[in-house]
Amino acid sequence: MFTRRGLMLTSAALAGLPAVAHAAADPVKVAPFPLEAVTLMPSVWRDAVDANGHYLLSLEPDRLLHNFHKSAGLAPKGDIYGGWENMGIAGHSLGHYLTALGLAYAQTRDPAYKAKLDYTVSEMAIIQKAHGDGYIGGTTVERDGKLQDGKIVYEEVRKHVITSHGFDLNGGWVPLYTWHKVHAGLLDAHRYANNGQALKIAIGMSDYLIGVLGDLSDEEMQKVLAAEHGGLNETYAEMYVRTGDKRYLDTARRIYHKAVLTPLAQRRDELEGKHANTQIPKLIGLARLYEVTGDKAYGDTASYFWDRVIHHHSYVIGGNSAGEHFGAPDKLSGRLDDKTCESCNTYNMLKLTRHLYQWQPDAAWFDYYERAHLNHILAHQDPQTGAFVYFVPLASGSQRLYSTPDTSFWCCVGSGMESHAKHGDSIWWRQAGGGDTVYANLFIPSELSWTDKATKIALSGDILKGEPVTFTVTPQGTADFTLAIRVPKWADGPRLSVNGKNTPLLVKNGYVRVRRAWKAGDTVVLTLPHALKVETMPDNPRLAAFIKGPMVMAGDMGPAQGDVPQAPVVVAASALGAVDRGSLTLNAQPQALQLVPFFNQYHRRTAVYFPLFTEAQWQVEKAAYEEAEADRVALNWRTIDIMRLGEMQPERDHAFATDISEPSSRLGRSGRWLMWTTGKYFEFDLAVEAQTVLQVTYWGQDIRRNFDITVDGVLLTNEKLDYPSEAQFRVVDYAVPAAMTAGKDKVRVRFTTRGSGLDVFEVRSLRPEKAQA
Ligand SMILES: [Zn+2]
Structure with missing residues (x-):
């Protein structure tokens, strides 16, 4: 409940920070100087802060608040932005924006940031007052084909109504993730811009959500936590620090997602197949709880997780995940594609690293921090425009894809606003x-x-x-x-x-x-002299990356526009032996490449990992390698669209819907499982062209099934999967009759059971093979 008592108890806390001393056995040995004490001098980091500041000041709070006003029955003062802001989770950007304005103000002392921040918070106070119960939010949810205000999800949970098809909560796309961002943004507005009104709003929010979650059984709570909820445990721990209200600490402890955190607490790495950035903030929350309570188990779990991610799930630039998901530990060489290294993940891993360093001030933590901060985070923003990438792709020949100012608003735009507002925070x-x-x-x-x-x-x-x-x-x-x-x-x-x-x-x-x-x-x-060094993949000593001083080096493969060139290989006794030290030219096949710092190849195609062959190996393997490479290039060329089942973002992007299926996994690859039923389905949009082949990836042991594939409601095939059983993925192509795609740029593909179960991993729409020539 949002009570007066709650407000009065805590009003004393509004004056200053922190209200609560640290735990008796305080693990914090060192602390960063506040951002206000650090002035950045000209450098690539200052350029990033300047470009980001320009972007932050170009955003209009009233547009970010559009749904918030509407939700409270107030007239919106600006049009809603596009992209994710208009996809059910409006508010996640607002939260990041508040944090970023606070950071930018502290970093630069430019009052323009504080003016935007104070205005935004004052509007939020009006909105919260109009709700009257502490709620504030901009999320929406679809019900019976109609868009409704997202508050309904919270009120359902209060009444113990909790459902999910894997990633949603009662049909809402990660509402608690968005909630956490808004909550954290208010706490940062209080911390960095000394805005007391922001803490009052955060108290109202905290109390409202306690009212929603407070009566849930442990089992119900775990069901709620199965949906992505950001660092909600951290914000409640922080609420306790700011106010001294013990209910917040109790809530922070209850926001403990057992399915993920229990194995980690028992030192078991079960991260394979899990959505990476859903998990990292949970561990930041535990790190904060350790600092607040002195309960070492929290700290040990966070430390174990850090060690697993950094030493067993991370690429050379310090980023992790492919297609947003963790793979098997130390199995990274097969996971190099155009969706490696989601930027939010590293934003969060750096936050976690700061906590761990504070407990044990050894410079080794900063060997990782510097690697990721320079080679991933700086690669995440184009300093000319302030635009952000979602993924930093490490596949050979890939290029970076940037956000637009007002029609993207991905998670990585939000975390980018923060990352590039605070480059002085860890020096x-x-x-x-x-x-x-x-x-x-x-x-x-x-x-x-x-x-x-x-x-x-x-x-x-x-x-x-x-x-x-x-x-x-x-x-x-x-x-x-x-x-x-x-x-x-x-x-x-x-x-x-x-x-x-x-x-x-x-x-x-x-x-x-x-x-x-x-x-x-x-x-x-x-x-600090630089040396050129080589790092290889843990599962493949013949896949090598180059490092020079603090910089990961890349082979420059030309401008981002144009065809994808063939991936380079190195044929030499050693990787270092193939580099001319003076000119940094790499003697690669099919042609020599210039090695350049990876981070600033904003609009270039690059290669970071190079397959390494000795002359003798190359003689034996050349034909097979070149054939595989030609297949890869051809498949890329043929691909119109890819739907990766069981992955949150692709499902969202393709308007995925289902009545009963569940996310599944095989060899670390995500999929969708339709149980043994008749007439149950999942469906999604897929881009097509006049001539399209549907390529579906199944598991080779799932044979003798019975299901229908329909395209816009018309039967494409009744499939039985009648082939010999094999323990590997199996790809099946279906030519789509031209009549089914005529005049369309996308279709609705549906899989429907006919008395058996079904596991599907990926569906691609391809141009026909013959069109290649
Ligand atoms: Zn992201």
């Missing part, structure tokens, strides 16, 4: 609760203003160009402290000098420490 750290050690973890040109010590520390030098990093210290008078500088693992023979004198470089926990009574003009210079 400078200090001991929690004071102390006199300052840690420099990232080499991003910036100036730290350390008020406790009345000292400024400037960090300059472009490490991407191989320049030394210079720290210039400017105290008022003198200041005693230790400057602890991370010595990255990639540095090839690092050197240190203090005030021009070479100094022995002693590294402990990844840091070199310089302690002295600092005077104005003191300088420390750290030289």
Whole structure:
């Protein structure tokens, strides 16, 4: 319930942060300097912040609030945006937008951000008041073909009505994910822009949702949590920290999705086949709960998850997932496509890394952080336009696909608004609760203003160009402290000098420490030479990527427009042996390639992983390899559309509908299972051309079935799958008669049972084979 008592109890908390001290056994040893203390100097990171700021200021709060006004019975003040904003989850962008405005304000002190933020929050207060019960939201849900306000889903859950076809909650597309974004945005508006009204609204929201979830049985709660719910546990933990209201802590503990978190707590990696970014925020929530409660089990679960994802599920750029899903541990070489590395995942893994580093301040955490922050997050935004990519594709020859300013609003646009508003947030750290050690973890040109010590520390030098990093210290008078500088693992023979004198470089926990009574003009210079190195896939030592210093290098395959070139291979005794060190030319087949930093290939086709053959191997394998490569290129060329069953985003994009099927999985590949029934179905839209072949992927042991495939209601085939049983995927092609596609650019494909079960993994629409020539 949204009670007055709740508000009064917590009103004292509105004045400042935090209201609750940390747990007795406080695990937090170090803390980042606040963003306000860090000024970014010219660099690629500052460019990203500037481009993002431009985008943030171009967005209109009234448009992001369109559904919120409508939901409360108020007149909208702007048109709804397109893309995901107009697909049932309006509000997720608003939440990210609030966080991003807060971060951008803290990062730059530009009052334009705060003005937008304060306006947005003031409108939200009006909207929440109009609802009268603490609810605020912009989600919608379809009922009997009609679009309804999404509040109905919450009121149904309150009455113990909970259903799902796999990813939805009562037909709503991840409403609690959206809820979490709005909630987190308000908390960040409070934190970064000191907006007390935002915390009041967050309290109303928190209490409303407690009213909805509070009476559910544990079993019902788990059903609700089966749908993606972001970091809802984290925001409730944070509500407790801000207000001291123990109900919020109890709720944070209850938002514990057992199906995912119990195996992790027992140190079992069952991530294969799971939607990656649905899980990561749950672990960030546990990390926060550890900090708040001191309950080590939460921290251990978060640490175990981090280790599994980073060391067993991540690609060389620090990103994870293909088609948004985790695969089998250490089996990455077969998962390189145009949908690797969803950007939200790395945004969240970096957040989780910050928590783990705070408990154990070892520079090694930042070897990962820097790798992903530079090679994935910077690759996620086009600094010319401020547009974002959803995936950072690692398949050879792939290019990046960017958002539009007002018709995309994917999750990765939202997380992108945040990621690129805060590039100063993890450079400078200090001991929690004071102390006199300052840690420099990232080499991003910036100036730290350390008020406790009345000292400024400037960090300059472009490490991407191989320049030394210079720290210039400017105290008022003198200041005693230790400057602890991370010595990255990639540095090839690092050197240190203090005030021009070479100094022995002693590294402990990844840091070199310089302690002295600092005077104005003191300088420390750290030289970090680059070396060219190779990293191979855990499951394939003959699939190699190149690293130079902190940068993942890519083969430049030409402009993003135009045909996909053949994927390059390296025929040499070793990968490094194929590179000319002076010009960074890679002697690849079918042609030599220039190695360039991967992150800034914004509009180029690239190759990151190179298959490696010795001369002898290539003689044996060349024909088979080239045939497989030709097949891959041909299939790409023939593909009109791909529907991956059992994956949330493809199902959403293809207007998937079903009466009874469930997500399934085989060898880590997602599918849809229709149980043994008659007349049950799933269906979806699929793009077609005049001449179309439907290619369906089944499991080869699912034989002698009986089901219909229809196209726009007309029977295409009654299928029996009558072939020898084999334990592998089986692809079947169906030519679609031209009459079924005449004059259409998409059709509705439906699978209907006729007395047996059915598992389908992928359906492609293809151009006919002969058209290839
Ligand atoms: Zn995303």
